[in-house]
Amino acid sequence: MAEDQFDMLGCLERVRRRDQVAARELVEHLHPLVIRIVRSHLPRRVAEEDLAQDIFLKMFTRLDQYQGAVPFPHWVSRIAVTTCIDQLRAQKRRPEFRWADLSENEAEVLDNVLSDEKTELPGSALAARELVHKLLDQLKPDDRLVIQLLDLDQKTIAEISAQTGWNQTLVKVRAFRARRKLQKLFQELQSKEKSS
The missing domain is CATH 1.10.1740.10 (RNA polymerase sigma factor, region 2, helix turn helix motif)
Known part of the structure; x- marks a missing residue:
């Protein structure tokens, strides 16, 4: 219809x-x-x-x-x-996300990010997407949702507010905190790779 x-x-x-x-x-x-x-x-x-x-x-x-x-x-x-x-x-959330949890392609993508290599590997887009989702899985559900909607789905603050019922200030605060948490998780993964 x-x-x-x-x-x-x-x-x-x-x-x-x-x-x-x-x-x-x-x-x-x-x-x-x-x-x-x-x-x-x-x-x-x-x-x-x-x-x-x-x-x-x-x-x-x-x-x-x-x-x-x-x-x-x-x-x-x-x-x-x-x-x-x-x-x-x-x-149940996994208590820790480790380098060993990555597939070979995901590890290569992360290696390339860490070494600033610009070469595209076969399957790197899929591996990068999987890596992003593994990092997102480490966030609290509300934080994951706001990052998914704002950064991956490209929704506006107003659209997210209408869809979730959260006020716009709360959406902005959650997005800020979630991005900081993602950055921290990525840095932890980075430091674990360097020490191994």
């Missing part, structure tokens, strides 16, 4: 009357939004469709809480982001 042809309020009203067809239409309409959020915040070892199902389940069970103060897709976005954060919190 095209965006401009979808009657969100009419569909919600039918869903509240337990119309199963309307419920399927609502899920079909919101699925691309939810999957996009899940993919950008997906905790490791969690299937994206499983997490999307959890989000839709929460959406339906909390539907009576939706008051219409914000557009419905924004409300669902907040549920999706919160669900992803909760999933990240539930996973």
